[in-house]
Amino acid sequence: MTHAVTGIWRHPLKSHGREALEKTTVSAGQTMPGDRVWAVANEQSKADGSKWVVCGNFSRGSQSPALMAINARLDDATGLLTLTHPQRSEITFDPENPADLQRFLDWEKPLLPGTARASARIIRVPGRGMTDTGFPSVTLCNWASHRAVEQAIGHGLSPLRWRGNIWFDLGEPWAENDWLGREVQIGEAVFAVRERVVRCLATTANPETGERDADTLKVLKDNWGHQDFSVYAEVVRGGGIRLGDAVKVL
Structure with missing residues (x-):
């Protein structure tokens, strides 16, 4: 069938x-194009973007449930990513641009509980998405x-x-x-x-x-x-x- x-x-x-x-x-x-292209490494993560690592290195919904309410739009032409959340204003940034990192971290921080490891940086592994x-x-x-x-x-x-x-x-x-x-x-x-x-x-x-x-x-x-x-x-x-x-x- x-x-x-x-x-x-x-x-x-x-x-x-x-x-x-x-x-x-x-x-x-x-992986599917545009899927898990980037991941948010937490402050204790040793991930450096050189290879795939397990999900415990990243900020994620299992520890920070508020992240589950984010919606995303990736502009494939420009590489700009737009995130929306019911508790935050819309943000558009370039995950590849170090100058945009702090703006993203400030946007995300209120969505992380005090028990979660703080986010530190965005990484990308060449050639594949960061699936689990x-x-x-x-x-x-x-x-x-x-x-x-x-x-x-x-x-x-x-x-x-x-x-x-x-x-x-x-x-x-x-x-x-x-x-x-x-x-x-x-x-x-x-x-x-x-x-x-x-x-x-x-x-x-x-x-x-x-x-x-x-x-x-x-x-x-x-x-x-x-x-x-x-x-x-x-x-x-x-x-x-x-x-x-x-x-x-x-």
Whole structure:
């Protein structure tokens, strides 16, 4: 059975906002263009931009839930990034320009709790996005699994909690977990599905308010015995992807 792409999202600055797309073009062995291009290293991080490092080096939604309410717009032509948040005025800056760094840090600081490590700098790793996986990954999400979580928790949830890249509806919850070790064609591109995504506290925060208001992790554990939602995949054949494109297991 063939299914269709219902959503395409990128997150230009890791843990600092998301942007909806109508189309994208992916390349083999790469993250989605414009996704996790930059990350905000905390004051204790040893990340220097020379290589991929684990997420504990960065300011992120699991420790600072208010970050979950950020929306982003990346101008691909100029490299300028615009962030909005219900508690902050809009900011536009160049993540590559050291002169803009302090302005961003001042904008972000009120969104970090006192218990979180302070943000220190923005880094970029050449050739790949700073995904949570050691390999450049794209996160594939199934609407049917999201609806199952909503039903179990007893009320609606924004799918933006999951910070996924490509959405589709398989009609059956957790059917995507059966894709491990298989290849899936989405539009012109082909993905090898490699891992289930183990979820963290970031998903407990409301993407509209930045406040923790749903125990997604407990619901996953109590109902399905895991903390997983969606799957990590690697692009093995590049190509264009648009809303409405077919999704099929090869």
